[in-house]
Structures are given as C-alpha cells and as structure tokens.
Amino acid sequence: MRIALTGASGIVGGFVLTAAQDAGHHVTVFGRDNGYHLGDAPDLGGYDALIHCAFAHIPGRYRGGEGGDAAGFRRLNLDGSTRLFDAAAQSGVPRIVFLSSRAVHDGYPPGTVLTDDLPARPSSLYGQVKALAETHLQQLAEQGILTTALRATGVYGPGPAHKWRSLFADYLANKPVTPRVATELHGDDLAAAIVSLLKTPGPPRIANASDLILDRHDLLAEFANLTGCRNALPARADDATLSVLRCDALRALGWAPGGMKLLRKSLPLMLDPQPEL
Numbered sequence: 001m002r003i004a005l006t007g008a009s010g011i012v013g014g015f016v017l018t019a020a021q022d023a024g025h026h027v028t029v030f031g032r033d034n035g036y037h038l039g040d041a042p043d044l045g046g047y048d049a050l051i052h053c054a055f056a057h058i059p060g061r062y063r064g065g066e067g068g069d070a071a072g073f074r075r076l077n078l079d080g081s082t083r084l085f086d087a088a089a090q091s092g093v094p095r096i097v098f099l100s101s102r103a104v105h106d107g108y109p110p111g112t113v114l115t116d117d118l119p120a121r122p123s124s125l126y127g128q129v130k131a132l133a134e135t136h137l138q139q140l141a142e143q144g145i146l147t148t149a150l151r152a153t154g155v156y157g158p159g160p161a162h163k164w165r166s167l168f169a170d171y172l173a174n175k176p177v178t179p180r181v182a183t184e185l186h187g188d189d190l191a192a193a194i195v196s197l198l199k200t201p202g203p204p205r206i207a208n209a210s211d212l213i214l215d216r217h218d219l220l221a222e223f224a225n226l227t228g229c230r231n232a233l234p235a236r237a238d239d240a241t242l243s244v245l246r247c248d249a250l251r252a253l254g255w256a257p258g259g260m261k262l263l264r265k266s267l268p269l270m271l272d273p274q275p276e277l
Helices: 011-022 070-090 125-141 165-172 187-198 216-227 259-270
Strands: 002-006 026-030 049-052 095-101 146-152 154-156 181-186 206-209 212-215
Touching (some): 002 011, 011 026, 011 154, 011 187, 049 070, 049 187, 070 095, 070 125, 095 125, 095 187, 146 187, 154 187, 181 187, 187 206, 212 216
Parallel strands (some): 002 026, 049 095, 095 146, 146 206, 154 181
Antiparallel strands (some): 181 212
16 A cells, blocks of 8 residues: 555654555655655655544644734644645545544543543633544545544653653652653554544544553653662542543454553663663
8 A cells, every 4th residue: 555644753643654564565755854744745646545643733732733823823733634625535545544642632621531532522622623534534534534533642762762751850850750651652652543534434433542641740750660760659649530532443453452451562672771880
C-alpha cells in the first residue's frame, strides 16, 4: 500500500512511520523537509491511504497549545486539516486515518465512560479543532471514502522528547510532584491500531485508543526500582473522577495493547544516560 503520512517528525508520527514500514507499506512523508506545510493541498494521486498526524502547537502543550494565537492555531490545524482531507478526496485517495484526541470529550462530567460512539463535547480550543475536523471527515465518508478518526489518549514511549522526561528529572531532584492519574497508551500500540485500520475493509468511522490507567505514584515506583532512587513518591490521586475510554471498535479488530508489561519493557529505554565517571 502507498501511504501519505503527515507528522512523521512528531512523537506519534514517528511510531506510525516505523510501524507502517515494518508492515511492508511504502510511506511518503509529507513535512517541512519536502516542502509540505499545514494548509497545503498537495497532489495525492496514486496513494492508497492518507494518515494525518501533523498538528501545530506550542511544544509540550496540546490543550492550550494555541498560546496567544487562537486564530492561527485554528487556521493551521482545522483549516489545514480539512484542506488536506479535501485534497485527498479530489486525488482519489480511498482511505483516510486522522489522529484525533480524547480532548473531544472534555466537556462531559468527570467519571463519564467514554464509548466509541459518544458525540464530541469539547471544552478547549484543541478539542474543538479536533472535533470539527472529525465532522469534515465524516462528510467525506458519506461520499464513499473509508475514514477513521482515532480518538487517542496521552501517548508515551521511548524517544528524545518523551512525555515523562521532566517528571523523572523532578523526581530525581526531589522536587514536589503533583499527584495525578491519567489514561496512557504506548506509541507502538497506537501505531499498531492505525496499521490495523489500513487493512480493514469497513473500518469504524470513530474509534477510541487507550490502554493504561496510570497513577504517577505507580509510574514513579517503577522508575525508582530502575534507578535506585529512594525519594518519596507522590500521594495517589483520586481516580473516581477519571473518564475512561472504552476501545470496543479497535478490540473488535483484534487490537490488544501492551498494558503494564509494555510499560515496564519501555521504561529502561526512557532513562537519561548516566554520565561516565
């Protein structure tokens, strides 16, 4: 399969690029290195699928990632995405996978069970942009294009900019760590879900992607065992108000994320190298 991929230089896109290539697909990366920018409408003729992972935001922030430029954030990420989707449709691309976010559900009360078919109810500009892009994608699905908006939770995994780098540094420095519990998903598992969707004859139009319910207390306990650090762990957070994603659509395709076993396997690869003495 010939795949056009945006966002390959990002954390998630890097996992997707590796997984798609490992599965034998021919992947063309659309990014700054070859002249593509969000808002462009490239010729995608001859491609069998578009995977859209690119997103413009302040580094390290998605909710609030607009900074002081809400109009520019919306123009790049909403208008840029819909323009790309339309370019794919006009080029005859038969399949589109869009990396959306669980942020489309932030407007629901805490503790809501988030099913695949739950209508979007965003409360942030980030969630609104993702939800509106989903709506545009649904309109293309009505024209016969196979589309999936993948509502992913927070993604972790090895890499130079992994999400827990500053958290681990604060713990090692014995700085206060705010208690927090969240849903997490390994980048390899998200990429596996996308590769699975590419070969599904009738993919779901909306699918949640999540795995672990992870408390910082437990994460840092694993980290402490690896590093030998004995600083005090943060208190456990209250998980009663955590809204959890159900992933029935993906699991129906045989998708099975790696859970704690994959987390423990990945953590040694997420440690900063120790200086040589």
